[in-house]
Amino acid sequence: MEVILKKNVDKLGYKDEVVTVKNGFGRNFLIPQGYASLATESAKKAHAEIMRQKSHKESQIKEAAEAIAAKLDGLTVKVAAKIGESGKVFGSVNTVGLLAALSAAGLDLDRKSVTIVNEPIKELGTYEAIANLHKEVKQSFNFEVVGE
Numbered sequence: 001m002e003v004i005l006k007k008n009v010d011k012l013g014y015k016d017e018v019v020t021v022k023n024g025f026g027r028n029f030l031i032p033q034g035y036a037s038l039a040t041e042s043a044k045k046a047h048a049e050i051m052r053q054k055s056h057k058e059s060q061i062k063e064a065a066e067a068i069a070a071k072l073d074g075l076t077v078k079v080a081a082k083i084g085e086s087g088k089v090f091g092s093v094n095t096v097g098l099l100a101a102l103s104a105a106g107l108d109l110d111r112k113s114v115t116i117v118n119e120p121i122k123e124l125g126t127y128e129a130i131a132n133l134h135k136e137v138k139q140s141f142n143f144e145v146v147g148e
Contacts, residue, residue, distance in 0.1 A: 069139035
């Protein structure tokens, strides 16, 4: 079954892509939840026309994502965390703390677009994260967990 995605779906595709899924997944989950619509011939033609008109805007969005990726390249952000006497972090460092440190550095990113590579982080040190800025632009960057 072919469907046109209305929203980004993890491990399936991005908004406005035409993807092939199993019949039950499309009929029972994607279409009722509003994540996709059925890709009939007329819907594909209308979708192609809309995509042709959106291509200029898409190029501008991609350029902005590449500019943010250039800022992230080589950037090391320091994330402050409360630590105990043994040097272990109370709780763990997650994307919320990382995004707070990024916003302090002047970069505002969406919470869902940033993924920490080796979660959970419970010790001090340097770690890696990946920012999914656009469907064609992904940038990895380092961050350091330091004590408060």
